[in-house]
Amino acid sequence: MTLRKRLFWLFVPLLLLTLLSAFWLSERILLSRFDSQDRTLLLNDAERLRSALDFMLINNLNLLSTYSGWDDSYEFILGNRPDFVRSNLDEQSLALLNFDFMVYLDNQQQVVAEQWLPPDLSEMLSSNQQHPSDYDSLRQAILQLGRRLIQQDQASPSELGRGQLLLVQGTPLLLVVSPISNNHNTAAPIGNIIAGHFLDFQRFKSLQQLVDGDLRLADSPTDTAQWQPLPAQPDSLSQLSISPRELQENRQQVELLLANDLNEPALALHIDKDRRLFQQGRQAIWFFLMQTVAVAAGATLVIYLCLEFWILRRLQYIHHEVAKVGPDNLLPRLDEHGSDEFGQLAHALNLMFERLMQSESRDQLILDSINDGFFELDLHGRVTTLNRALEQMLGYSRAEMLGRSYKEALAEEDAPRARALVARVLQNSSDNQFAAPFTRRDGSIGHFETRLTLFHDREGQIAGCRGILRDTSEQMAYQNKLIDMAYRDPLTNLGNRKAFSEELQRSLELMQRQERSLALLYIDLDRFKQVNDQYGHDIGDALLISIAQRLQSSLRQPDHVYRLGGDEFTVLLTDADPESAMKLAERLLSSLGQPFIDDRLVIDFVTPSIGIALFPQHAKQAESLIKAADIAMYEAKQQRNRACLYRPLELPPSTQSR
Template identity: 55%
Template sequence: MTLRKRLFWLFVPLLALALGIAFVLSQQLILSRFDRQDHALLSAEAERLRIQLDHSLKRNLDLLLSFAQWDDSYDFMQGLHPEFMRRNMDPEALRQVNFDFVIYLDLQGRVYAEQWLPPDLPDLLVLGQQRPGSYQALRDGIIQLGLRLRQNSGIDAIKGQVVVVQGVPVMLAMGPISNSQGSMPPLGNLIAGHFIDGERAEQIQSEVNATLRLLPPDGAQTDWVQLAPGNGSSLTEIQISPRQVLDGQRQQMFLLLGNSLGEPELLLELTKERRLYHQGRKAIGIFLALSSTAGLLVLLLIYLGLDHWILRRVSRMNQEFAAIAPNSSTQRLSDSNHDEIGQLAREANRMLERLEQSETRDRQILDTIQDGYYELDPQGIILATNRALCQMLGYPSQELLQHSFAQLLTLEDSQRARQLFIQARESGKSTSFAAPFRRGNGSLGYYETRFSLMHDSQGQLTGYRGILIDISDQVAYQNQLLDMAYRDPLTGLGNRKAFAEQLKSALEQTQQQRGRLALLYLDLDRFKEVNDRFGHDVGDALLQNIAERLRGAMRQPDRVYRLGGDEFTLLLQDAGAEVAQKLAERLLAALATPAELNGLRIDFVTPSIGIALFPEHAQDAESLIKAADSAMYEAKRTRNCAHLHRPQTLSSPS
């Protein structure tokens, strides 16, 4: 990742974090405060509605008591002033006091007198689906409710409450009928009030800064709070609901009004917009947008400043570093400002000078040593060599550098070397390796190398370094010693030791593969006569001639051995009696021609060949040799022939 990207991913998350914190704080602090204020406004409207209803009920009670506790009303209930209703309770009088009905009940609960001025039935506000069929049903319902209230609270009770009769909300007031001083026992009760029709509902709505709906009670209410009536309040029982938020835009609260019997009567629904909350959200959105714009502008200015004062200089320094090649010893960083980057450039220049001095010293040391030095990358590409290695292998340095080491080895040896590199990487230890290397002139030379791992400052593998030593003379000497140990010096064939080891190995392989093996034992007839007549030098020359003919007759010349004197053996794998017999005939034919040795013609020396088979004639090496030797002695009786071993059978006693 480039430095520019790193700076970008440094500032952008910080800006996003700052905006996120601002958003969370605005939600938790500012918007929650606006929400509480909206809640308080809705609660204030609910309180205003309660005060308004209470004010209407108190007014009705005051007007009702002005008629109920009046001497004329008291006398009227005693049968005096028969024209009391016509003079005082005519429709005009009811209209002035805003009553839709007035009912006089006597002590027995009978209607003594009544006056009605109700609105039209279609204008009534009805809760629910079923509308009252007539005013008679409304009248009977009001009278029955009045009698229940009197029975529950007594004839002296003064009641003002909102009730629902036949689905129609009613502002009801009731009080005892007595004299003006209230000193006489009541003669009955006066019930008066008005219906809440559409016009009166709109009037109530106009006094409240919220949307009002009148609903029937909807059953049990949970988490609602019972409000205590205020001083002088006429409302008997009020419950208020917790605030509810509707679709995030509006808030809602309910007031449940009950009568003095503890029965729920009317549900008032108040709905109000969350105006402050939404204004706050808009303000916060504008603030965050402006803050984001300002933050991005600041980020851009900071980025441009960093790009101009830091990033360009760092980029130029990086390019100058990359341009410094191994042979550009005089190239240096150009930044010379008197700040941290300029100081870094000066320190880097001093470091380059020390590094070049160290590399010059190391190169001089490497060029003076006699052993070859090299460095490889993890893929085996040659990165560095010294003068001795180039001279040792016969390549100029340009033909080795940036080329794979595998070009110097055979395919098998290069694969073995790669396995050693892997083992060294896994173990972390130095490893040695010896193999024939291909020289520049095409010849092969034997070299031994010991290499170790190279790591960087973070411990990561960067390659391998090692020393190469020429061991060609040592390998040649070892091969010479090996040849002396296993080679007959006169004929160049394998000697008795080589034959014993090869026979053992061939038998083990044949046993594993469940195959067959043939051993031919050859001895020269009348060879002693050559030494006696012509001398040992001629005898040795004859043996060399015989050995060369035997090699020429074999498909695998390395399977011919001289055991000593004039005795030879031949190993033939995967062969039975027929194949061995044919080979013996081919050997007899090859040795039938007289030998011409320095003007001498020797034609009297012939071979005798014994043949033994594994596993038919023997199960081990010693037995197989004895069987072949026995067959060879059988052949010598006739001379110049081959004889297959025949195991002796025990004759039965006579």
């Protein structure tokens, strides 16, 4: 198979695989995201509907409570206001209150007065299962539901009354009741008011405007096992359940069920809307893929032409010249025209032909079989020879490394040690070992070690040095892991007591030399033992992890937080005065005092107590500073959830005089 065919069968399947992968990923990831956003919009519509229905209930309850808690209504039920119905219960007053009916009942639930202003039966919404036959039967059904709602309110009284959204003879109805008392609500209720309005076409149209889709009444469902309650605010009056979303090609549907406390047929709503984002996303993906295919086809043609004229034909020339090599032919001299890779290849081949006469190819083969990296440096520190293992270790190709200085792979702080090593080797010193981190081609850092020895040219002069490079990255990583384990708290991943002690000592020495200040915050969790005793050590450990995360997120230097053990933590704050230390402590009190929530468990009684000590104001030694912070912390624990600054004990006057 020719190289052209190999490149074709390599490139085209990769291109097709890339396009198919892009299409599959877009279908699985992007379209699922668009569909999730469509679902969110649908849930938002349901939430707006529930908020609107809640507002209607609360508004009607508030309106009705102004009538029920009115002295005139109270006096009317007592029989002292015979003109009350004419002046306050006429059709105009009822229309202003946006009620379709209002009924006054006494304590025996007998009708004292009533006013009805219902819409025409033809204008009332109704489900497909039932429709009211006449006003009288509808009135009797509403009065019966109102009396049942009054009994519920008497069983569990509320301040305003009680309201429900339900179906009466297949007609959606908002029904509210409120007990009648005086203005100050000091008198015992002597009756109740029943009021409400029907969800007619006009009112349903206002609800339709809240939904970016189609809204209609639905029949009461028979199976609600897979329905989920829609989360609501604590003061919500309507309990709304939502059905699983049904999907069509470009549409999505969901049903909502409003529960009621009277065991009456529930009000069910059906929402049907477009999967707009899903459709737009699919169109955008197909447009992108078509554009990508067009660009890929053009790129394929350009790549083929470039390969043909810039690579394949030049490669054919090199192949033709190399094929002439034989025992009876002189080694050819390739044209090194051009400074690109083929020019470099021609130059390398010419060098190789020269090295063949000196058997260097055999040496290179031996070097390439070594698992460790082999290299040779000239007197200027440039790489002249390397094997394949060194290329694999550092990620550079042979062409990239030849002629380059070893210093380019070293950090600036390690270069002087390397120069000193080369100088020692040139002086035939036995101290020829060197270990340092090297930067690989991909930017990663690896740890290596080597030993250098000299080599000479044909005249016996020092030509450079050579060495074997070994990868010690795994050993270094293991050592660092052991060191980290010794200084790291295994639960919270914070520094442990040992790390704190050493860092505190280093910080104090640095602060003393630079004449700067340092604050030590000693933190203890109040009532933490109660968490372990009441909920177990697993919850206690989760709480400690959460506390550690809050501490780290509250600091500019999160690595200056330590866990000493149990529920004790410390924080080191450099360049701190009493004001800044107290500000940090107040911020930590606010953050750490937030309730801890684990699944459905809420722990809100654990609070921090913080003691603060300053260097050099309160102490100049590590032990003294820790003791001062500990004293301040115990002072804070006496009142809990406090931060206290260390206050040195003042000597008595007699002691001061001595």
